[in-house]
Amino acid sequence: MAADQQIVLETAPFDPRFPNQNQTRYCYQSYLDFHRCQKIRGESYEPCQYFKKVFSSMCPNAWVEKWNDQREAGTFAGKI
Numbered sequence: 001m002a003a004d005q006q007i008v009l010e011t012a013p014f015d016p017r018f019p020n021q022n023q024t025r026y027c028y029q030s031y032l033d034f035h036r037c038q039k040i041r042g043e044s045y046e047p048c049q050y051f052k053k054v055f056s057s058m059c060p061n062a063w064v065e066k067w068n069d070q071r072e073a074g075t076f077a078g079k080i
Contacts (some may be wrong), residue, residue, distance in 0.1 A: 010053075010057070011057050011058075012026070012030070012053070012057050012058050012062075017029070021069075023027040023058055026054075026058055027055055027058040027059040027063070028059075028078070030051050030054040030055035030058060030059075031055040031059060031064065031067060032053075032056060032078050032079075032080060033051040034048055034051035034052045035071070035080045036080055037051060039080060
């Protein structure tokens with residue numbers, strides 16, 4: 001990486017729907033919101049990427065991989 005490049009780290013902003021320290025629901029809801037947004041608006045709809053950014057920073061990678069596998073297999077419990 002070049003010396004003049006800076007890496008900017010960001011995390012999900014505060015969401016008043018999830019005021020507690022445990023952010024599991026925020027993670028899960030953002031995952032659902034992302035896939036619902038894409039289902040309704042299409043995969044190229046840029047505002048959906050906000051939800052992807054949130055769940056990517058909030059959720060453990062193992063959870064996301066498991067949920068993706070479940071969606072592909074048709075066994076995901078969430079309503080998308």
